[in-house]
């Protein structure tokens with residue numbers, strides 16, 4: 001079966017509070033989206049790549065990626081899951097049900113080629129698929145729900161992981177899982193959640209903790225530092 005890449009890039013980056021969506025901020029004078037796409041596309045071999053963009057996007061034509069013949073675009077949706085589903089529907093007729101889809105956030109330019117390889121090798125024979133994830137490092141507190149939060153208890157972190165991307169699932173199963181969530185009004189923030197909701201158990205593949213999602217302004221300098229060290 002073939003591999004396809006989906007890079008959701010239709011968000012507006014509200015928490016970044018910048019003058020443009022964060023995927024179009026620059027690190028070393030390149031769009032974050034261009035860094036992300038070239039790293040993943042150059043690390044693995046894909047049959048194709050679909051990038052859902054915001055319907056109001058004005059920046060894509062200025063990207064390096066717009067001139068990359070490996071990349072197709074489509075219009076994304078209101079939530080990340082809607083954007084991923086629209087990419088899968090745009091791949092209908094090209095991808096087969098048992099092909100693998102790798103979904104990777106546009107906002108994660110620091111993903112390491114070794115992690116991409118490890119994910120694909122680890123899951124090649126897995127019935128469901130899975131995701132890169134990192135064990136939680138901090139001590140975790142469960143808070144009360146009063147106006148002033150107080151510690152209810154310290155949560156055992158030994159089985160807790162942070163979900164990263166890429167997340168890798170079969171085309172047909174992922175599409176069905178996302179449609180099922182949509183049907184049930186189930187809000188989800190990653191593909192694994194959709195698979196879990198449809199009763200599947202995705203595998204956790206340990207990845208580097210520096211595969212950060214650029215979310216708030218201070219993440220920009222952090223990502224530049226991480227990319228410079230790799």
Ligand code: CTP
Pocket residue numbers: 007008009010011012013014015016022023052076077078079080081083084105106107108213214215
């Ligand atoms: N994304 C998308 N479609 C949406 C929302 C998000 O394709 N409707 C993409 C973003 O472009 C990003 C990835 O999903 O690459 C992860 O989402 P997030 O970090 O939440 O990005 P934004 O939604 O843009 O940021 P914010 O939540 O702060 O507005």
Ligand code: MG
Pocket residue numbers: 011
């Ligand atoms: Mg968001």
